Amino acid sequence: MPDSITDPWLEILGQAAQPHQDGGSDPKQQRSRQRKRELLAAATRVFARDGIAKAKMADVAKEAGIAVSSIYDYYPSKEALAYEIPIQRLAHLYAAFLEQVAPLPTMRDRLRLFLTMTVDHARDNPDWARLLYLEIWPSVLIEEARVRRSVDDFGRIIVAMLREGSRRGEFRADLDPHLSATILMGSITHMLITWLLYGRPQDLAAATGPMVDTLMGLIASPR
Amino acid sequence: MPDSITDPWLEILGQAAQPHQDGGSDPKQQRSRQRKRELLAAATRVFARDGIAKAKMADVAKEAGIAVSSIYDYYPSKEALAYEIPIQRLAHLYAAFLEQVAPLPTMRDRLRLFLTMTVDHARDNPDWARLLYLEIWPSVLIEEARVRRSVDDFGRIIVAMLREGSRRGEFRADLDPHLSATILMGSITHMLITWLLYGRPQDLAAATGPMVDTLMGLIASPR
Amino acid sequence: MPDSITDPWLEILGQAAQPHQDGGSDPKQQRSRQRKRELLAAATRVFARDGIAKAKMADVAKEAGIAVSSIYDYYPSKEALAYEIPIQRLAHLYAAFLEQVAPLPTMRDRLRLFLTMTVDHARDNPDWARLLYLEIWPSVLIEEARVRRSVDDFGRIIVAMLREGSRRGEFRADLDPHLSATILMGSITHMLITWLLYGRPQDLAAATGPMVDTLMGLIASPR
Amino acid sequence: MPDSITDPWLEILGQAAQPHQDGGSDPKQQRSRQRKRELLAAATRVFARDGIAKAKMADVAKEAGIAVSSIYDYYPSKEALAYEIPIQRLAHLYAAFLEQVAPLPTMRDRLRLFLTMTVDHARDNPDWARLLYLEIWPSVLIEEARVRRSVDDFGRIIVAMLREGSRRGEFRADLDPHLSATILMGSITHMLITWLLYGRPQDLAAATGPMVDTLMGLIASPR
DNA sequence: GATGAATGAGCCTTCATTCAT
DNA sequence: CATGAATGAAGGCTCATTCAT
Numbered sequence: 001m002p003d004s005i006t007d008p009w010l011e012i013l014g015q016a017a018q019p020h021q022d023g024g025s026d027p028k029q030q031r032s033r034q035r036k037r038e039l040l041a042a043a044t045r046v047f048a049r050d051g052i053a054k055a056k057m058a059d060v061a062k063e064a065g066i067a068v069s070s071i072y073d074y075y076p077s078k079e080a081l082a083y084e085i086p087i088q089r090l091a092h093l094y095a096a097f098l099e100q101v102a103p104l105p106t107m108r109d110r111l112r113l114f115l116t117m118t119v120d121h122a123r124d125n126p127d128w129a130r131l132l133y134l135e136i137w138p139s140v141l142i143e144e145a146r147v148r149r150s151v152d153d154f155g156r157i158i159v160a161m162l163r164e165g166s167r168r169g170e171f172r173a174d175l176d177p178h179l180s181a182t183i184l185m186g187s188i189t190h191m192l193i194t195w196l197l198y199g200r201p202q203d204l205a206a207a208t209g210p211m212v213d214t215l216m217g218l219i220a221s222p223r
Numbered sequence: 224m225p226d227s228i229t230d231p232w233l234e235i236l237g238q239a240a241q242p243h244q245d246g247g248s249d250p251k252q253q254r255s256r257q258r259k260r261e262l263l264a265a266a267t268r269v270f271a272r273d274g275i276a277k278a279k280m281a282d283v284a285k286e287a288g289i290a291v292s293s294i295y296d297y298y299p300s301k302e303a304l305a306y307e308i309p310i311q312r313l314a315h316l317y318a319a320f321l322e323q324v325a326p327l328p329t330m331r332d333r334l335r336l337f338l339t340m341t342v343d344h345a346r347d348n349p350d351w352a353r354l355l356y357l358e359i360w361p362s363v364l365i366e367e368a369r370v371r372r373s374v375d376d377f378g379r380i381i382v383a384m385l386r387e388g389s390r391r392g393e394f395r396a397d398l399d400p401h402l403s404a405t406i407l408m409g410s411i412t413h414m415l416i417t418w419l420l421y422g423r424p425q426d427l428a429a430a431t432g433p434m435v436d437t438l439m440g441l442i443a444s445p446r
Numbered sequence: 447m448p449d450s451i452t453d454p455w456l457e458i459l460g461q462a463a464q465p466h467q468d469g470g471s472d473p474k475q476q477r478s479r480q481r482k483r484e485l486l487a488a489a490t491r492v493f494a495r496d497g498i499a500k501a502k503m504a505d506v507a508k509e510a511g512i513a514v515s516s517i518y519d520y521y522p523s524k525e526a527l528a529y530e531i532p533i534q535r536l537a538h539l540y541a542a543f544l545e546q547v548a549p550l551p552t553m554r555d556r557l558r559l560f561l562t563m564t565v566d567h568a569r570d571n572p573d574w575a576r577l578l579y580l581e582i583w584p585s586v587l588i589e590e591a592r593v594r595r596s597v598d599d600f601g602r603i604i605v606a607m608l609r610e611g612s613r614r615g616e617f618r619a620d621l622d623p624h625l626s627a628t629i630l631m632g633s634i635t636h637m638l639i640t641w642l643l644y645g646r647p648q649d650l651a652a653a654t655g656p657m658v659d660t661l662m663g664l665i666a667s668p669r
Numbered sequence: 670m671p672d673s674i675t676d677p678w679l680e681i682l683g684q685a686a687q688p689h690q691d692g693g694s695d696p697k698q699q700r701s702r703q704r705k706r707e708l709l710a711a712a713t714r715v716f717a718r719d720g721i722a723k724a725k726m727a728d729v730a731k732e733a734g735i736a737v738s739s740i741y742d743y744y745p746s747k748e749a750l751a752y753e754i755p756i757q758r759l760a761h762l763y764a765a766f767l768e769q770v771a772p773l774p775t776m777r778d779r780l781r782l783f784l785t786m787t788v789d790h791a792r793d794n795p796d797w798a799r800l801l802y803l804e805i806w807p808s809v810l811i812e813e814a815r816v817r818r819s820v821d822d823f824g825r826i827i828v829a830m831l832r833e834g835s836r837r838g839e840f841r842a843d844l845d846p847h848l849s850a851t852i853l854m855g856s857i858t859h860m861l862i863t864w865l866l867y868g869r870p871q872d873l874a875a876a877t878g879p880m881v882d883t884l885m886g887l888i889a890s891p892r
Numbered sequence: 893g894a895t896g897a898a899t900g901a902g903c904c905t906t907c908a909t910t911c912a913t
Numbered sequence: 914c915a916t917g918a919a920t921g922a923a924g925g926c927t928c929a930t931t932c933a934t
Contacts (some may be wrong), residue, residue: 032918051362053276057904067920072905138357138416139274178424179434186413187406193361194405201401211402218441255893280929290895292931440918478897497808499722503925513899518926584803584862585720622868625880632859633852639807640851647847657848664887688910699925726908736916747908898929910920 009160016153017095036074039064044085048127052082052135083147086132090150093121094157107165108220112212114161115188118154119208122192130196133189155181162219170219180219187215232383239317239376239433244397251317259297262287271350275305275358298395308353313373317380329445330388337384338411342431345415353419356412378404385442395444403442410438455606462599465540482520485510490531494573498528498581529593532578536596539567540603553611554666558658560607561634565654568638578641579635604630608665617665626665633661678829685822686764704744708733713754717796721751721804752816755801759819762790763826776834777889781881783830784857788877791861799865802858824850831888841890849888856884 011128042064047056057078075103097117105108122129137151158181171180181195191211194200201207265287269278280301284291298304320340325332345352360374381404388394394403414434417423424430488510492501494628503524507514521527550556567573583597604627611617617626637657640646647653710735715724726747730737744750766786773779791798806820827850834840840849860880863869870876 035918051276053274055901068904069906069921070919073918073920078904134361138361138420175437176433179430179437182414182417182434183406183410183437186409186411188409191405191410197361207402210399211405212400214402214406214441218437222306279927291896291929292896295930296893481897497722499720502923514925515900516898519897519899524925580807584807584866604927621801621883622764622879625876625883628860628880629852629856629883632855632857634855637851638856643807653848656845657851660844660848660887664883666888725906737908738916738918739914741909742914894918894933895934897934899928901928903925903927904933905925906923907920908922910914911916913916 007035007164009157012153012156012160013094013098013101016150016157017091017098035064035066035070039066039071039074040081040085040088042079043128044125044131047082047085047135049128052078052131079144081132083136083144084102085128086136087146087150089121089128089132090153093117094153096121106170107161107168108170108216111158111161111165111184112216114157115184115212115215116208118188119192119204123195123204126196129192133193134196135188155185158184165219166221169221171219181216186220187211197223230387232380232387235376235379235383236317236321236324238316238427239373239380240321241256249300258289262289262294262297263304263308263311266304267348267350267354270305270358271353275301275354288347302367305354306359308351309359310346310373311350312348312355312367313376316340317376319344329393330384330391331393334381334384334407335439338407338435338438341411342415342427346418346427349419352415356416357419360412363391378408381407388442389444390410392444394442398442404442407438410434453610455603455610458599458602459540459544459547460607462596462603463537463544481510481512481516485512485517485520486527486531486534488663490571490573490577493528493531493559493581494576498524498577525590528577529582529590531574532582533592533596535567535571535574535578536599539563540599542567553607553616554662557604557607557611557630558662560603561630561661562654564634565638565650569641569650572642575638579639580642583635601627601631611665612667614668618655618667621665629664630661633657676833678826678833681822681825681829682763682767682770685819685826686760686767691779704735708735708740708743709750709754709757712750712797713800714753716751716804717799721747721800748813751800752805752813754797755805756815756819758790758794758797758801760820762786763822765790775839775887776830776837777839780827780830780834781885783826784853784881784884785877787857788861788873791870792864792873795865798861802862803865806858824854827853834888835890838890840888846886852887853884856880 004113039060043060046060046063049055055078057068060081061071064071071081075084090119098113100115100117101110105115118124122133132151136147159177162177162180166173166177188211191201191204191207197203240368262283266405269283269286272278273282278301280291280294283304284294287294294304294379298307314400320337323340324336327336345356348360361369382400385400385403389396389400411434414427414430418427485506489506492506492509495501501524503514503517506527507517510517517527520550521530543560546563546613547556547559550559568579582593605623608617608623608626612619612623634657637647637650637653641650708729712729715729715732718724719728724747726737726740729750730740733740740750744753766783769786770779770782773782791802801820805816828846831840831846832851835842835846857880860870860873860876864873
């Protein structure tokens, strides 16, 4: 049974993978775009290290090797700069998943891939992960619609995949998909947070397999 | 088989339930203690509303109905004030659990109680919960040992109970207790965060039963 | 014919002489009130010297011998501070005039006194005069109602006196009081501005007599 | 008695009507000159609207439809740009007056024309008038000699005309020409400022006649 | 014990101006 | 010529904390 492009989970994923309209200015010049990328990377490092509220634009500028005022050529405010980071990176994650998901035959494999990629993405970009999981996600302040949507997409994708898996009989039908999604996301997120804050488990990659196996076992339709 | 006071999980719980040394001064005066309680309650509200970093001592003072400088008669700094909140409340939670846990015969029931009480405590004190789950817990800033210990106690208690449950044959022995604890804590925490940020599930109490059931089902030793 | 308290010009003058509600905070302490006075005096000097837009709060603070942030204990912004100056001083001028005007028998004498006191007040407080005549008065920015009202009172008082003088037969009835008022105010103001900007006439007091005489001659009812 | 070119008032007027050396570069290109004119017009509008100190070069550029940095191809600084405006326009006013004044037989008529043209010029160019009467004229900042001279020319021309009129017996000889000039200029200026700030008199043209008549009556030599 | 008052350190943001292309 | 891009220099304002009364 081939996937239809109209499968809800694919549609949601496809939209989430779209690089939403960039918040800052969009310079035409090649060199400028490069500077902007470097700025975002530098900001990620500084914000992850000091926290958004306590981080200083001066430190971001220094880290990026540009003038403080130049930051404002790209982003209108400190918050706009901070919010751009999770938006872009999450879109990348969703896009990468979209690219690799097609060949997999079952929703089970696909969901497993999604969770695994999420952990790997965090492990490969710990600064970004700190920012997302410790600053942005729990932030009471997310009034910015674009950030909120990016973050919410995560849950939406999982719920949609769970639904599709249930429909196909791969996943238990007796579990509310929101409940399952909460367990999946909460477990993965908590593992990441523990790793970020305490450095445990030391080998995050090694711990991911058993974690994902256990979670998949929980939701797998029996027999 | 009666509990021994030397059971690791009871020992850990007993220590966690001790009100750790208060950070501020400890005036003997009755009236002073009352003011201090009010101050802490006011601070909880303000910090939950604005976030610790953005909250102003002036707002806390106004909410408490006292002068800004008077706050410093009780707590040496804004952070000390902020940190005192989770410390006290978590100790209360642990103590309340300690009081009710004894009569329960199985670790399964006890763990179930712990998770349920955690959710109830958050539901009954949403301001405090915002502060703990959205501000303190993910905080990169927790260098303050006492806060960190209070928070860590949560995980320690669960791991110890899981171990004891495994030892008694109630819980699956093939699951690493840290992995199980991560799932339990992550799931509960994520449910609370979603409730705090999005107001869903609307009826948190009603959602807690199925969630705990599912989680317990996951770790229960088969037959 | 004794003045009635209900004479329009007296009523307007009486209101204008009221010290309008102070814009800044109103500390109870005696010492604080003194500081506030000194602050206003220092601000007058700095604003007159550098212009409001270019003046720095740091310079005002230095001139007043207090910390920059302390200024904000008294006034909420630079503009509020700047605007308070003309408001207070104009009210003083109006009040002083109100005190001295009663004994004078004719409107002619009274108007002459008003114009003379205006010039004297400026001569005695050249910093304040610079601020009022060169910064505030021509300011497009006066959206602050209180400042605008204080300044407008000046014209209102003159027009009302002209009307009363006409009614009494002292002033020519064929002149529109607004036209006359424009000539009176414009002439006096222009003389002051020239004095402030160019230092001419060198002896402002000596030049005032002839100026006022000429103006009064213009509006005096013939014979 | 024909005017002699050596009449002081004519000599002063002639010099004032010369377009003083332009502050910016003087590109020979036709197109460039056009751009410069448009830039000056745009700057007039922006400066009149926001005030020189608060106006931003970026806004001027946007209004002129050119790049910010291009402004600097024409004028070396914001102040140079701002000052160029009154200089050029005043020179135009003086030149226009010079053109029309010759046929008039009496100094009285000539002075009347000068005052009327001044008002008309302001009414026809309210943006420029705001700039001149509310920003430049009272400016403490006019250290720029050329601006100051342009503005001062106004008074010089009037004083010279008053002197010539007195010499000819048209104007009262007992009035100090500086005093008379102050009344004339102050009255006209004040009428204009009131119009600019308050929109009154609504019909400026209609109000000008009586005002000028009254002023001329004041200085006219008695029969 | 309680507070009104004062402050120093700091930070985000603005903007006129420069310059390589 | 024209400009996009970059920046240095500032400045208004905030706020946690201190202290004399």
